[in-house]
Amino acid sequence: MDIRDKIIQSVINKYIERSDTGYKKYGVTLHEDDQPLDTWLKHIQEELMDAVNYIEKTRQVLRSEVEEMYLKDIQLRHEENLQKEAKEERASSIE
Numbered sequence: 254m255d256i257r258d259k260i261i262q263s264v265i266n267k268y269i270e271r272s273d274t275g276y277k278k279y280g281v282t283l284h285e286d287d288q289p290l291d292t293w294l295k296h297i298q299e300e301l302m303d304a305v306n307y308i309e310k311t312r313q314v315l316r317s318e319v320e321e322m323y324l325k326d327i328q329l330r331h332e333e334n335l336q337k338e339a340k341e342e343r344a345s346s347i348e
Contacts, residue, residue, distance in 0.1 A: 256262040276282060
C-alpha cells in the first residue's frame with residue numbers, strides 16, 4: 254500500500270508493531286479475542302487512566318523545561334547587560 258503521508262504511514266507502522274506485540278504476548282489477534290464486554294471496558298478504562306497519567310507527567314516535564322529555559326535566558330541577558338555596562342565604563346574612563 255502506497256501512503257503519501259509519512260505521518261500516516263508512521264502511525265500505521267506503529268499499529269502493526271503494536272498488533273504484533275499483542276499477538277506475541279497473548280497468542281491471539283484482537284479479532285479472535287473473545288473476552289467479555291466488561292473486561293474490554295476495564296481495559297479501556299485502565300488505558301485511559303494511564304494516558305491521563307502520561308499527560309500529567311509530560312505537562313510537568315514541559316513546565317520544568319520551559320522554566321529552566323526562561324531562567325537561563327534571564328541569566329544570559331543579565332550577563333550580557335553586565336558586559337555591556339563594563340564595556341561602557343571602560344570606554345568612558347578612557348575619555
